[in-house]
Amino acid sequence: MMTDSQYLEILKEKQPFVSSSVSDPKDHIFPDVPSINSDVYHSLINLIRNKSQHPSMPLAAVVQGEAGDGKTHLINRLIRNREKSKQNTYQVAYIQPIEDPDQTYTYLLREIVTNLFVPLDNNRPATIMHGILANLVKPILAEATFNDKNLKKRIHTIIETDPVNIFFDIQLSPSMWTKIESKLKNQFSTLCSASLIHVLMQLRHSDRLFAIIEWLKCTAIDAVLAKSIHVTPSKLLTIKAQEQAARDMIKDLSVLIGSCHYPLLVCFDRLENLESGDQIRSFGRMVEFLVDDARAMMPVAFCRGDLWTNILKNQLNSHVVGRLESNQFELPGCDSEQSLELIASRLSWAYGHFNHNYFPFPKDKLDNAFRDRLRSPRVVLQKANMMLRDYISFVPRPIIEQLHDQFRNQYQKVLNTFDRFSPERSRIKRALRLFFEIKDFAVDISTGDKYIDFLYSQEISSKKGCVIIDLQHHHKSVGASLKRGVDSIKNNPDAYVLYIRDERCLLPAKWKSTNAVLNQFKKLGGHFLMLDRNEAAQCYAIALMNYAIKEGDISVETSAFDMEKASIESFLHFLHEYIGHEPFSLFKKIADILQLRKKKVPGGGGGGNGRKQNQIIMNKTLECLRPQPMMMASTGHILDYLTADNIKTSQDEMMRVIKRFGDRFVIHQSKTDTIVMIKKEWINAQP
């Protein structure tokens, strides 16, 4: 029997209320509380049922909820319950926000294919795509005749129990596979391309998986890869033709998925990251296409309510809005009963048993604390975390360190499941853009050139250049990218041109002319960077964490009593401090190429006079804010107040002090200004 203090030790160690975000919907760390958002979940399940019964019915949905209401968690529940049921009733594809609107369908296809190749479980190499194919092969095998009665019996047992093992547990003769392939081709002769069936039938050869995935993504592949899966090498396509090829592939995949009668739920999450009108419209095109042309796929947008009502709806065409709003759901927040259920489930998770009676919280205290309003699950957890401070002493670590921990977790997660992160240009681009921005470079992404990802320049140092991220497998495409690099240097000899590849996208020695261009590029002073596994994982982790922060999905403890969403500024500050260090070797390499020195944070030393000045600025800021409506004011207003009081300071120094006293102030970025507000505990407290 454990003592109270031992229980408290467990809570101190496990911190059950600290993490309230689901940064990856495929993670199942915390227990699910089915009663929360259960109506919306069951409505989605009904919708899926309708879709599987009537695949031609054009269906789409939008789920609205603010940050922390459980949007990503709901996707997590859909995935978790499907896995638990062991029945293929539906599949889920989780789509990260699009970066490059010129590649709408190419991107959609890449994301769908990546999701279709997620392993069904950890014990075998079978993926969702194997499951789909097994369902197609199953009836053919059931009717086939076999001389070997034992084999027939085994096949029937596998078909009945776990059809995906057809590809792993039995050895069929090559002629039998050929027969199955030709029957499937006949079955789908007018509906989808024969080469798709031909390629998919090779899924039983695990060594061909990489080539199959790249071919399905309509990536330009060279003769060697093409030969390995018995297809003709692909031609280099224009963007328009590439987009058309991607549309055709999605339609074909949809036909195959539809014939299995379980729809693919295409979940668009983190739509806050759609920054431009073009990106928003690109999202709209994906939805419209899926509804109208890929009938086995059902798009569901998970979106912040305010964003949907006041921004996205105004920029999407009425057709898309109408489609999505035909099934509109709202995540309603937790009442007191659900709040307590959530707290109980986290305590059970920490203690490892259910018999805790809410320890250390008295039940009546919880009842009182949670009965006064509806709260999002995240706010419930944050409040519980604050209440826990009455029982456990706790000093939060600096925000930057907490973000470092979160980053390490994300990075480790990517590394552990690296095969699921196939080379993705837009993620690497996002990470590199952030790097250049925190190093005070102006970044221009509107290059109008499909090979060049962005241009960068810095006025003070007069440094400039461009970044070319090339993940193609076709020698002509690689050659064209490199040629663009060569031309860039020739046109501008002072420019730092970076050509970046993922080491999974090889540059074989036998591509003689391509290697010759590479040598010319290097000779002219171009910089070739091949990302190793760690460096690629860092880029993906930075991009994914950036999406999560923008969504408001990452919380940090700002004081012993308070948790709040990590701001994009604190994320950039973290990157600024850590990005030049090990293990960020890619960024260190780039910093070395550009001969960048680590910028000193002004006033970082913090001598005695500095501390006194900081105290004065902090006190005067409190004094300025207290009489203001809602105790908030713009930084311009505060600076004027300080200046009027003869306090010599700059906007930068003042902001640094305000951030340093993060327990007293909250900083909000409004559309027009940065706003500072006093925190609850400091409304009346004396400094």
Next chain:
Amino acid sequence: MTEVEQIIVNLLDKEGKDYMGLKKLTNHKHLRDLLQIKKDADRPAIKKKLSPHITNAIRITNGYRGLYVTRNMSDTELIISSLGKKTPLGTLKKNFPIQTTKLVQMVSQMIMSGKLHVSFSDSGSVTYLKVNDAPTEINKPQSKTTSQETEANDDCQKMKEAYDAIGGGQSYVRIYKIREYLDWPKERFNKTLEQLTKELAIQLHAGDPSVLTEEQLKNSYVDDEQQICITISWRKK
């Protein structure tokens, strides 16, 4: 009220106006000395110097011809006090301390809520506005005999009507829009919001403050945990 505010209010009283262009302040020598500005100071410079002196008697707005200083009245009150018996919309918007897009939006809302009456010239080319003297559902004076409870319930009902009118059937309606629409004293509005929250009739949402301007944020709501809430959703049908 600060000394600067007192002088500006006196100037407005003298001219019988509720607002004036910021540049006009430079005509007043004592003000120039207090604000430490020159006679040819431009509007942004005047704003910078004036801001620290503002508490709650006046405010700076962005209007038809740049920056203005106005009495601290709501935009709705400013519109009402500027209207005569039959004021053309075109005349109202000229030199008004609210930008035209926002002004037109507010006027439309006031017409919908019955605060303003609209008529047209014979050719239909001119839109006339006047204050609607007949009390509407929203600004009808309260009967003294009505109990406090009934008043509170009425206010909840009115807030729902405002929510529906602004949201047009959508959820996640921005609080500053409802506040501007109802144009109630701050205490009355906040009290109603708190009552509805407690009854679990609405849910307050923090949302993303970066999509709002400073003024819109100030017209949103800060809850008892000092969290800014920018939208509400009606939960109880």
